Amino acid sequence: MKLYLVAFLILALDPIGNLDRVAKRNALKKEAKEAFMKEDYKTAIEKYSYLRDSLNVRDDNILLNLATAQFKVADSASALSNYQKLTSSKDRNVQSVAYQQLGVMNNNPQKQKEALDYFKKALKANPGNEDARYNYELLKKLMKEQENQQDQQNKDDKNKDQQNKDDKEKQDQEKDKKDQQEKDQQQKDQDKGDKQDQEQKDQQQQDQQQKDQEQQEQNQDQQDADEKKDKEQKEGQQQEQNEENKDKKDEVPPSTQKKLQEMKISPEKAKMILEAMKNQEVQYIQQNRKKAKNRTKNDKPDW
Template identity: 45%
Template sequence: MKSILATILSIALFGGFNDIATVNELKNRAKKAYNSGDYEKALGHYIMLTDSLGVKDENITLNLANTYYKLNDTTAAINNYSNVLSSKDRSIKTVAHQQLGIINNKNKKFEEALSHFKESLKADPTNEESRYNYELLKKILEEQKKQQDQNKDQQNKDQNKDQQKNKDQEQNKDQEQNKDKQNEDQQQEDQKNKEGEQKDEKEKGEQEKKKEQGEEDEQKKEQKPEEQEGKPEEEKPANQDPSFSEKLKEMNISEEKAKMILEAMKNNEIQYYQQNKRKAKKKKDPDKPDW
């Protein structure tokens, strides 16, 4: 601020604000301060020229933008660079685009930066700094795009791989389910066949049993009446009758004696039946009539 006031006083002493010599003096002082790295002082001179003296000069605007850039005031720098982008002076236009490309590149606005570098080369194809920045940034963006495409392809491959894996798992699951169902159906079929075989065996056994019973019934029917009637009934042992022992006690007969008597009676009965059987088998006289 003090330097700006001193500048104003010195200008007044040299003959007023509108004097061309005064403007040229401020330009020289601003340029000298900028080149020496005294950007604050240079900024004061440029502001004096543009605001106080109302100088309309694209070179001063470009230098003012450069001074703001050196002071890290990128917003003010962008505004002043933008004011000279349409300049007919190619040297001013190429620098303005170049500097906007650098600022956008630092702000990671790579597409905008590349566009400004390209416009800078259009304005001045001999601008080697813009060409270098353009080629370098273009290569970086191409590598990034290539890497992005590779990542995208890898993601697609991984996604397809996961989808195929899920599909294979589903297919395996379906196959297992079908296999389990087939096993279950086979077990049911085996059980059904087993039950059918058991039923057939049971029916066959019942048929054989009925057949044997029928044969026994036929044999009984064919058996002679005398054989059926002549067969003595089996006697139950005397000692099976619970009252038999009491009766023997009343008759004063021992069990052994009673068994002897029963045995003798049984033998006599057998001899009687055998005699009748022999008489029945005696041949008839063929010369005599049946009646």
């Protein structure tokens, strides 16, 4: 009642001025709306801003159109600020549109959850907001698909990591097996080389022993040959000496030769006579030894 009274007093005091301001506001609202509908967002922003700032018009629908025009010309900071103000509007439809627009502005990979929450609040403010519902369902489906893709990607990455791990373990096992085979082959080659070296050493030792033995036998043969030669030389010398002594023994002294000449007996014949006498003497001695032996066997005294 008091408000109507104040307005009546103002109109009563300055009826022409008030009517002009109201007409001006209405005209600007119409012009701003026409510019907005023609998508002349620059002009719409100028007229809505003049209404808000200069004429001090506080209408949530005007602020909503201003924020949307700012959004269309990519003045994101101003649009975001005005949409945030409208989330507390008492007009549920305006509030719903403001939340919806905040959801659109935050619909990017980094802020999808925040955008989905704005669309949800828009539906809560006005369940009949089909644009908000469409955006909400679409974003929710997209996020679910992305989540599934991420889960699949994580699963694939996990499987890939496991496969890489298995491949690495297999490669490591093959490498270890190859290294062991090379090590065994090296050991085998080393053992074979050691065996060959030992066989060569044994063969050299055997050859040396055989060579030493042959040398020893050769030395022994040479020694035997030298001894035989010395023996033969000595025997030859002895034989020569014996023959020489025999010749000397067989020589007839000059006095004997003279007597033999007087007796008209040749030295050869004298030698034969001498040999016969020696033989008779030997036979006599042997006969005497035999008789002496026979007497001893009869156990009879010699006398």
